[in-house]
Amino acid sequence: MIVTVTANPSIDRTVEVGALVRGGLHRATAVHIQPGGKGINVARALVCNGVKARAVVPAGGAEGEQLIGLLSDYSIDVVRVPTLGPVRMNVSVIEPDATVTKLNEPGARLTDDETTALADAVISASHNASSLVLAGSLPPGVRGDFYADLIIRLSDRDTRVVVDTSGPALRAAVAAGPALIKPNHHELEEAVGRALPTLGHVVEAARELRSLGAGAVLASLGGDGAVLVDAENTWHAEAPVVQARSSVGAGDAMLAGFLAAGGSGREALVSAVAWGAAAVSLPGSTMPRPDDLQPHLVEVHPGISTDRALRGDT
Ligand SMILES: Nc1ncnc2c1ncn2[C@@H]1O[C@H](COP(=O)(O)OP(=O)(O)O)[C@@H](O)[C@H]1O
Numbered sequence: 001m002i003v004t005v006t007a008n009p010s011i012d013r014t015v016e017v018g019a020l021v022r023g024g025l026h027r028a029t030a031v032h033i034q035p036g037g038k039g040i041n042v043a044r045a046l047v048c049n050g051v052k053a054r055a056v057v058p059a060g061g062a063e064g065e066q067l068i069g070l071l072s073d074y075s076i077d078v079v080r081v082p083t084l085g086p087v088r089m090n091v092s093v094i095e096p097d098a099t100v101t102k103l104n105e106p107g108a109r110l111t112d113d114e115t116t117a118l119a120d121a122v123i124s125a126s127h128n129a130s131s132l133v134l135a136g137s138l139p140p141g142v143r144g145d146f147y148a149d150l151i152i153r154l155s156d157r158d159t160r161v162v163v164d165t166s167g168p169a170l171r172a173a174v175a176a177g178p179a180l181i182k183p184n185h186h187e188l189e190e191a192v193g194r195a196l197p198t199l200g201h202v203v204e205a206a207r208e209l210r211s212l213g214a215g216a217v218l219a220s221l222g223g224d225g226a227v228l229v230d231a232e233n234t235w236h237a238e239a240p241v242v243q244a245r246s247s248v249g250a251g252d253a254m255l256a257g258f259l260a261a262g263g264s265g266r267e268a269l270v271s272a273v274a275w276g277a278a279a280v281s282l283p284g285s286t287m288p289r290p291d292d293l294q295p296h297l298v299e300v301h302p303g304i305s306t307d308r309a310l311r312g313d314t
């Protein structure tokens with residue numbers, strides 16, 4: 001069983017429009033309303049591919065009811081932690097060339113009691129977990145070391161803890177020694193405090209985060225694919241997307257693909273990149289199903305082209 005935690009879930013509205021003009025009126029050509037937040041997306045991708053997943057989700061208000069309702073379309077074992085404040089709504093605007101503009105709300109403040117209830121629910125929901133995924137931003141009221149504390153509390157278990165977050169929460173989590181982190185390009189730059197214009201810079205930064213405590217680093221690089229740095233190896237892999245539609249949730253699909261394929265090594269990276277590329281070809285934050293996956297199109301490069309300039313599109 002893979003357990004995911006989404007401390008700050010959302011209802012995602014993905015709105016497709018013509019070219020975006022700041023200050024202009026845009027008539028939507030399509031709208032997708034989907035359950036959101038990184039851990040929820042990882043769980044959706046897993047169950048869409050026959051892998052069992054449990055999702056721990058704090059949810060309150062009418063939006064919380066709607067989120068739980070949307071989740072009932074998936075065979076996820078949902079552990080709901082009731083909260084007073086409502087679940088946030090995040091909006092992504094997609095232009096015809098698949099450019100995404102994201103508007104993420106901060107989320108409602110969690111009280112101290114709600115934060116404690118969430119942490120306790122995670123500990124009990126992950127009793128039989130092979131992997132525990134701590135994913136997404138932290139809502140107001142939750143301290144930046146929330147994920148780090150969970151890693152420490154779970155350190156005597158066999159569960160592999162995986163972290164996909166940003167900013168101070170990521171820095172704190174790294175120091176607590178997670179098995180794996182999944183930053184995108186921007187989150188990796190933020191974590192090391194400098195720009196990473198080339199593949200070589202990304203690999204250096206990933207090694208730095210390993211030296212600070214992360215067991216392995218799976219860095220997603222948008223159209224440039226992904227890099228995996230673990231104790232033994234460094235790999236770069238990428239796959240073409242014939243027609244990009246929406247990259248919302250691509251990183252979450254990618255992490256799910258990595259875990260579904262065992263969560264370490266070359267073959268897991270191939271699976272990750274195949275799932276990420278497939279997600280980009282689907283509307284909104286739709287997660288790929290087996291028929292959408294094309295692992296044979298994934299290219300794993302024999303060495304790292306350290307001077308390769310990155311597009312920086314994450
Ligand atoms: N334009 C693209 N072309 C091909 N693959 C892509 C593209 N954008 C994203 N991907 C795939 O999806 C993965 C996750 O995307 P990325 O944007 O890096 O993550 P996040 O959604 O976390 O910001 C990438 O590692 C890559 O495999």
Ligand SMILES: O=P(O)(O)OC[C@H]1O[C@](O)(COP(=O)(O)O)[C@@H](O)[C@@H]1O
Pocket residue numbers: 008010012035036037038039041090104135136137138166247248249250251252253285
């Ligand atoms: O918690 P954050 O960082 O605000 O991110 C939440 C958003 O990220 C998503 O999980 C999408 O993730 P990606 O970064 O993979 O595109 C959305 O479902 C959600 O709205």
